[in-house]
Amino acid sequence: MIALSKQAGVMPSPFDAEQQRRFDEGFEKAVAKYPPDRRRSALLAVLHLAQDELGWLPEPAMAYVGFRLDVPPVRVREVVTFYTMYRLHPVGRHHIGVCNSVSCWAMGSESILRHCEERLGIRPGQVTKDGQFSLEEVACLASCGTAPAALHNNFTYVENVTPESVDALIARLRTEPGQTMAPGPHPRHLEDKHAIEKQSQPQATGTVGQAAATTVPTDKR
Amino acid sequence: MAERVKILSGDWDKPESWSLATYKASGGWQALPKALKMQPQQIVDQVVKSNLRGRGGAGFPTGMKWNFVRKETSFPKYLVVNADEGEPGTFKDRAILEKSPHMFVEGLVIGCYALDCHLTYVYCRGEFRKAAAARLQQAIDEAYAQGYLGKNIFGSGFDLDMQVVIGAGAYICGEETALLESLEGRKGYPRLKPPFPANAGGGLFKQPTAVNNVETLANLPAIVEKGGDWFANVGVPKNGGTRLYAVSGHVNVPGVHEAPMGTTFRVLLDEYCGGMRGNKKLKAIIPGGSSSAVMTAEEVDWPSDFDTLKAKKTMAGSGGVVYLDEDTNMAFALANVMRFYAHESCGQCTPCREGTAWLSRLLDKICAGRGEKLDVDNVHQIARQMEMKTICALADGAAMPAKSYIEKFRGDFDALVRG
Numbered sequence: 051m052i053a054l055s056k057q058a059g060v061m062p063s064p065f066d067a068e069q070q071r072r073f074d075e076g077f078e079k080a081v082a083k084y085p086p087d088r089r090r091s092a093l094l095a096v097l098h099l100a101q102d103e104l105g106w107l108p109e110p111a112m113a114y115v116g117f118r119l120d121v122p123p124v125r126v127r128e129v130v131t132f133y134t135m136y137r138l139h140p141v142g143r144h145h146i147g148v149c150n151s152v153s154c155w156a157m158g159s160e161s162i163l164r165h166c167e168e169r170l171g172i173r174p175g176q177v178t179k180d181g182q183f184s185l186e187e188v189a190c191l192a193s194c195g196t197a198p199a200a201l202h203n204n205f206t207y208v209e210n211v212t213p214e215s216v217d218a219l220i221a222r223l224r225t226e227p228g229q230t231m232a233p234g235p236h237p238r239h240l241e242d243k244h245a246i247e248k249q250s251q252p253q254a255t256g257t258v259g260q261a262a263a264t265t266v267p268t269d270k271r
Numbered sequence: 272m273a274e275r276v277k278i279l280s281g282d283w284d285k286p287e288s289w290s291l292a293t294y295k296a297s298g299g300w301q302a303l304p305k306a307l308k309m310q311p312q313q314i315v316d317q318v319v320k321s322n323l324r325g326r327g328g329a330g331f332p333t334g335m336k337w338n339f340v341r342k343e344t345s346f347p348k349y350l351v352v353n354a355d356e357g358e359p360g361t362f363k364d365r366a367i368l369e370k371s372p373h374m375f376v377e378g379l380v381i382g383c384y385a386l387d388c389h390l391t392y393v394y395c396r397g398e399f400r401k402a403a404a405a406r407l408q409q410a411i412d413e414a415y416a417q418g419y420l421g422k423n424i425f426g427s428g429f430d431l432d433m434q435v436v437i438g439a440g441a442y443i444c445g446e447e448t449a450l451l452e453s454l455e456g457r458k459g460y461p462r463l464k465p466p467f468p469a470n471a472g473g474g475l476f477k478q479p480t481a482v483n484n485v486e487t488l489a490n491l492p493a494i495v496e497k498g499g500d501w502f503a504n505v506g507v508p509k510n511g512g513t514r515l516y517a518v519s520g521h522v523n524v525p526g527v528h529e530a531p532m533g534t535t536f537r538v539l540l541d542e543y544c545g546g547m548r549g550n551k552k553l554k555a556i557i558p559g560g561s562s563s564a565v566m567t568a569e570e571v572d573w574p575s576d577f578d579t580l581k582a583k584k585t586m587a588g589s590g591g592v593v594y595l596d597e598d599t600n601m602a603f604a605l606a607n608v609m610r611f612y613a614h615e616s617c618g619q620c621t622p623c624r625e626g627t628a629w630l631s632r633l634l635d636k637i638c639a640g641r642g643e644k645l646d647v648d649n650v651h652q653i654a655r656q657m658e659m660k661t662i663c664a665l666a667d668g669a670a671m672p673a674k675s676y677i678e679k680f681r682g683d684f685d686a687l688v689r690g
Contacts, residue, residue: 083434085390088476093456094439098397125457132458132617133439135397151359152561153519153593155607189442189611190359190561191398194519194591195526205401 061117064110064232069103076102077118090119093129097136105231106137134188135204139235142177142184143228146170146219147201148211150187153194162198163187165213169220181231182224203229276505278493278513279486280529283370289406291413294373300419302492306381307427309495314385315341318491320499322511324532326363327353327445327484328560328589329664330510330577336481339469340386343479350383351454351475351482352393354403355438355445358560359611360591363515364485366527368395368403371489372410376433378491380419383431386481390432393485394450397439408435442615446663447482449617451475460619461663486515486590506532510576514590520557521548521596533576540571540594551596555680559588561608562668564675565601585675601680602687605672606634612669623666626657630673642688651677 065073080095096119100111107130116126130136148154148163163185167173170183177184193199196209200216208219282288282297294300306314319334340348356364367375383391395404411433414420422430436454438444444453448462454475466473474480490512494502503511510532516539519525523545530543536556540546547553556566558575564585566573573579577587595604613631618624633650636642654673657666677684 083392083436085476088455091454091456094453095437098400098437098439119456121456128458129456133397133441135440150607151611152557152604152607153360156520156593156595156599156604189614190357190361192356192362192365192396194360194362194593195517197519197525201398205398207398207402
């Protein structure tokens with residue numbers, strides 16, 4: 051594995067000059083956090099850096115990251131497919147994650163998700179035709195006291211969400227450029243890495259601020 | 272009402288509570304020079320006396336864990352902080368990192384000195400990168416500038432470097448050995464134990480490692496300043512100090528409330544959270560994150576300390592308390608909880624990988640009105656068969672709610688199924 055870089059010779063970079071400069075700067079910092087003989091440990095951080103520049107992790111980016119850290123391609127792929135924040139496909143320039151965990155659910159996150167779906171015309175895992183928005187269900191964000199919660203572009207919290215605040219957010223985001231997104235195949239359904247076959251969506255709680263429904267849902271979509 | 276003891280959240284209402292100036296104005300960064308004049312073992316002894324229990328979920332006595340690490344003769348040793356807060360219902364570590372990061376950093380420096388550790392990592396979950404982790408990094412930078420971190424801290428000859436590392440979205444990385452794997456740049460598969468992280472061969476880079484929760488370490492400055500005995504007296508026997516209860520659900524005042532260890536769920540609800548929202552009746556309590564066994568409204572007077580709840584076959588867990596009102600259908604709640612575990616099972620052990628997905632499918636079927644009575648029985652039985660059969664506790668954390676929801680709220684399930 052030590053000879054990996056030598057065998058591979060020169061690996062073409064997926065970045066342009068400006069991206070490369072930012073990536074290299076971050077790369078040095080990320081590697082410096084670990085003892086010199088443990089630089090491979092920085093893999094997660096370096097993948098974040100690559101995704102910051104490209105919006106997702108195309109094959110050449112994964113290869114390049116592996117090359118820079120002397121990590122075998124299979125281990126890079128293993129990590130990228132294991133962690134949910136790394137993307138194997140382009141998402142929208144504004145990627146919205148709606149929390150579906152228990153506290154948010156109790157406070158009506160299902161109606162928030164449905165509202166997002168209606169406003170954007172997409173289901174979780176899809177990207178709008180213009181590539182501007184994508185939607186995803188995410189797990190507990192540690193924002194349970196300010197439920198329901200959502201996440202914009204992986205790192206920005208949106209809390210105490212209501213249908214009205216969703217509308218305001220979407221209207222605001224339409225005027226903003228959002229994250230860089232390298233071109234790539236826009237699948238109609240993005241890969242949900244750990245998707246389990248859902249026979250139906252449990253829908254027990256009502257809308258935000260209202261009582262939960264206790265009956266069996268008739269809406270099976 | 273007696274004056275509330277606030278060890279951790281005293282500054283939170285102040286403007287810019289996260290700043291160095293605010294923390295110093297309320298007596299911050301004074302425990303460290305005191306600690307550096309003590310012998311490391313004396314600090315650990317105070318922690319043992321304080322009955323400080325790990326606030327991440329398992330409630331392991333911190334002093335005992337530190338003594339394990341101190342006994343090891345292999346160097347370097349590491350202290351790794353678990354800031355991968357992801358248990359549904361839990362948001363108190365994020366509050367500490369965002370509102371009083373300096374208190375946590377000071378506690379961590381004291382902890383590292385006590386363990387003879389010169390390089391420490393704080394593993395934050397990926398979603399914290401631009402908020403909580405950024406604020407922590409700012410506090411660390413300030414601490415370096417003040418000479419509280421780096422070389423020869425306060426002229427004691429003690430050196431320490433502190434690094435913040437970011438995860439990438441995996442609940443399992445809150446499990447300590449999965450966290451270490453992730454910190455080493457791999458997928459988060461929990462490690463088989465023994466060797467335990469505290470022992471040589473089991474920790475970070477195979478070195479002896481203490482893995483502690485953010486809240487646990489934030490208590491250190493108070494323990495050093497006021498002594499272990501004082502801290503122990505705040506709580507109940509064997510459970511020292513206060514706890515940050517992260518309360519969510521159908522209450523009037525959700526949020527992080529600091530209360531003494533062992534506060535009952537009724538006091539927490541009525542005195543801290545302003546009662547149930549809309550005067551609804553309480554139906555169920557999730558006492559310590561979604562992995563803990565659920566409690567009924569009749570059990571609201573149970574004290575919330577680790578030992579009592581363990582004896583009652585549930586757990587104090589991460590301190591994430593969710594109060595659910597009478598309109599909540601517990602079958603749907605369990606289906607939601609189980610979707611989470613099915614999604615987050617890392618896939619290493621078969622009983623967990625298959626079991627959680629199976630339970631989730633069965634519960635979705637029940638909630639869609641296509642279930643039979645046998646399905647409910649099957650959920651209970653599968654859950655029992657998942658327990659104690661896997662490398663880490665995720666399967667147990669999924670089985671506990673599955674069993675308890677059915678045992679305590681069977682009516683909600685039976686109303687949905689045929690036969």
